[in-house]
Amino acid sequence: MSVKLIQFVRWLVISTTLMQSTVIGGRETNFRAIFNFGDSNSDTGGLSAAFGQAPPPNGITFFHSPNGRFSDGRLIIDFIAKSFGLPYLNAYLDSVGSNFSHGANFATAGSTVRPQNTTKSQSGYSPISLDVQFQQFRDFKTRSKFVRERGGVFKELLPKEEYFSGALYTFDIGQNDLTAGYKLNFTTEQVKAYIPDVLGQFSRVIKGVHGEGGRTFWIHNTGPLGCLPYMLDRYPMSPAQMDEFGCAKPFNEVAQYFNKRLKESVEKLREELPDAKITYVDVYRVKYRLISHAQKYGMVFNFSFIVVAYLNYENVVK
Structure with a gap:
C-alpha cells in the first residue's frame, strides 16, 4: 500500500469523526434529522x-444481501447520516419496520427533476419525480404532527415537530434528466436547451421546502455522465470523442454545463432565501478525479465512502 493511500485511509477514519460536528454556512451544526431527495445515487x-427489491449483486459488499440500494455497498447519504450519529435513512415508501424519527428518504432510483411522459416499463425512469417527492415530504410532515399529537405507539417513530426546521435537507438529482434526452435521440444542444427548465423546477422545490421550514440545504451537482458504463455502452463514441481516461467528452461537457447552471441557481437561491444555508457540493470533480486516478487511490473501498471522505480531504464544498 502506497504512502499516499495510507494517508488517505487514515483520513477516511478521521473524517468520520470530524463530520459529527460539521460547520455549514459558518456555524457549527449537529443535525437531529435528515430529509433526502434524489435518484439512485x-x-x-x-x-x-414500490416495484420490488433490487436483486443481487446489489448490497453484497456491506449488507451481504439486497438492501434497497442500487449499489454493492453503502451510499453517500449513508455516510452523511453516520457522520452525524444518525441511523441510515429509511425510505419513505418502505412501511415495513421503518423508523422515521431521525428523518426520511424520498429518493427513488430513476427519478428525474422533471416528470417524464413515459411509464417506468417504457423508459426505466421512476414516476416519483422531484415534485412528487416534495408532495410526499409535505404529507409526511403534516401527518407526523397529527400522529404525535394523537399519541400512541407510532409517535416515537416520527420526527418531533422542531426537527423539521433544524434538519439537514439533502439533494442529489438531475443525472437522469440529462440521460432522458439522449434516450429520446436528442442532440447535445437540445439537451442543453431544456436544462434551464429542469433547474427552474428544482429551484421551486427548494423554495417549497424552505416554505415548510427547511433552512439548511446540501446540494450535490451531477457526476461525469460520460464516464458511466451504461452511457458508453448505449451511445458509442469515436476515439476522438473520448478523453485520455476513456470517458465520453460530449456527455461530460453536458454534465459540466448542467453543473454550471446549477451553481448559478444556487447563488440566486442564496439571494432570494437569505435566512437559508445552502451548500453546493462539487461531486463531479471528486468522482472524475477518483475515476481518472483509480490506481493512485486504489479501488479497494466502497466508492461512496471514498467520495464522502474525499469531499473533506480536498475541501471541495463551496
Whole structure:
C-alpha cells in the first residue's frame, strides 16, 4: 500500500469523526434529522419498496444481501447520516419496520427533476419525480404532527415537530434528466436547451421546502455522465470523442454545463432565501478525479465512502 493511500485511509477514519460536528454556512451544526431527495445515487430503498427489491449483486459488499440500494455497498447519504450519529435513512415508501424519527428518504432510483411522459416499463425512469417527492415530504410532515399529537405507539417513530426546521435537507438529482434526452435521440444542444427548465423546477422545490421550514440545504451537482458504463455502452463514441481516461467528452461537457447552471441557481437561491444555508457540493470533480486516478487511490473501498471522505480531504464544498 502506497504512502499516499495510507494517508488517505487514515483520513477516511478521521473524517468520520470530524463530520459529527460539521460547520455549514459558518456555524457549527449537529443535525437531529435528515430529509433526502434524489435518484439512485441516494435511494436507500424507495424504488425497491414500490416495484420490488433490487436483486443481487446489489448490497453484497456491506449488507451481504439486497438492501434497497442500487449499489454493492453503502451510499453517500449513508455516510452523511453516520457522520452525524444518525441511523441510515429509511425510505419513505418502505412501511415495513421503518423508523422515521431521525428523518426520511424520498429518493427513488430513476427519478428525474422533471416528470417524464413515459411509464417506468417504457423508459426505466421512476414516476416519483422531484415534485412528487416534495408532495410526499409535505404529507409526511403534516401527518407526523397529527400522529404525535394523537399519541400512541407510532409517535416515537416520527420526527418531533422542531426537527423539521433544524434538519439537514439533502439533494442529489438531475443525472437522469440529462440521460432522458439522449434516450429520446436528442442532440447535445437540445439537451442543453431544456436544462434551464429542469433547474427552474428544482429551484421551486427548494423554495417549497424552505416554505415548510427547511433552512439548511446540501446540494450535490451531477457526476461525469460520460464516464458511466451504461452511457458508453448505449451511445458509442469515436476515439476522438473520448478523453485520455476513456470517458465520453460530449456527455461530460453536458454534465459540466448542467453543473454550471446549477451553481448559478444556487447563488440566486442564496439571494432570494437569505435566512437559508445552502451548500453546493462539487461531486463531479471528486468522482472524475477518483475515476481518472483509480490506481493512485486504489479501488479497494466502497466508492461512496471514498467520495464522502474525499469531499473533506480536498475541501471541495463551496
